[in-house]
Amino acid sequence: MPELPEVETIKEDLRGLVVGSTLEWAEVLAPSLVEQPSTEEFVGRLEGVGITGARRRAKHLIVELDSGDSLVFQLKIGGQLLLVPPVEEPLTALMLVLHLDGDRRLFLRDETGFTRARMLDAGELEERLSSLGPEPLEDGFEADYLPRAIGSRRAQIKPLLLDQKVISGIGNIYVDEILYDARLHPRRKANTLSEEEWQALHRAIRSNLAAGVEHRGTTVRLYRDVLDRPGEHQNYLRVFEKHGQPCPGCEGEVVREKVSGRPSHFCPACQREDGSGQDGQLELR
Ligand SMILES: [Zn+2]
Secondary structure, three states: OOOHHHHHHHHHHHHHHOOOOEEEEEEEOOHHHEEEOOHHHHHHOOOOEEEEEEEEEOOEEEEEEOOOOEEEEEOOOOOEEEOOOOOOOOHHHEEEEEEEHHHEEEEEEOOOOOOEEEEEOHHHHHHHHOOOOOOOOOOOOOOOHHHHHHOOOOOEHHHHHHOOOOOOOOOHHHHHHHHHHOOOOOOOEHHHOOHHHHHHHHHHHHHHHHHHHHOOOOOOOOOOOOOOOOOOHHHHOOOOOOOOOEOOOOOOEOEEEEEOOEEEEEOOOOOOOOOOOOOOOOOOO
């Protein structure tokens, strides 16, 4: 499930390994991949173009072309962009092959089949990205943004943090770690958070995502970098999929419950649903 740190890692890999190459031709193996425009036009606009840049916005991976177009991927659950030939079955997992100059190939592989790609001109790209919330690792993301944006909402904090219109790049793994760090129960209503709790949440968002980037992403199941290597951040998780195991911060046990339809992992002792016993200052790293 590539989130901000995983897409950031892939983007940096592309900058080092692929930007500057020419795309000779493209092969779409899974037509469901191409959301926009038609598959035929998508392939046509990938022929003989130079790759001039790579960037990330939220969980979108954006490959910039010298034609002015952008090739935009959403890797969703299991998308992998690999510069080494995938050896793993099933063969149906291969969705796209980009043939680069120098006899190199970039493979898009996704055994879940949910990855989507778009070919967008500058105007279409801007429109597509315009509704996204701020980038949490950028300087402009200040501690007062979330309370201003969602502080009066009666919705639960976890689904609000997963809403890409509220804040960019957070998915189901990092959100559980962030809420644990901030000592917030995933079902807490946004309008019940104290100023200290908003500050703790801001710190937890920044520190968890920054650590994820530093560790080149989290590989729980399918995530790989462009050279097919797993990330390292799974070794630093405290609660995600640790249900039944001791909480690293108290005598209690991590539990797993559905919150707003998503499996959620937390310590009911450290993250009290009624918000009591919070001090918001705890740091357990
Ligand atoms: Zn605990």
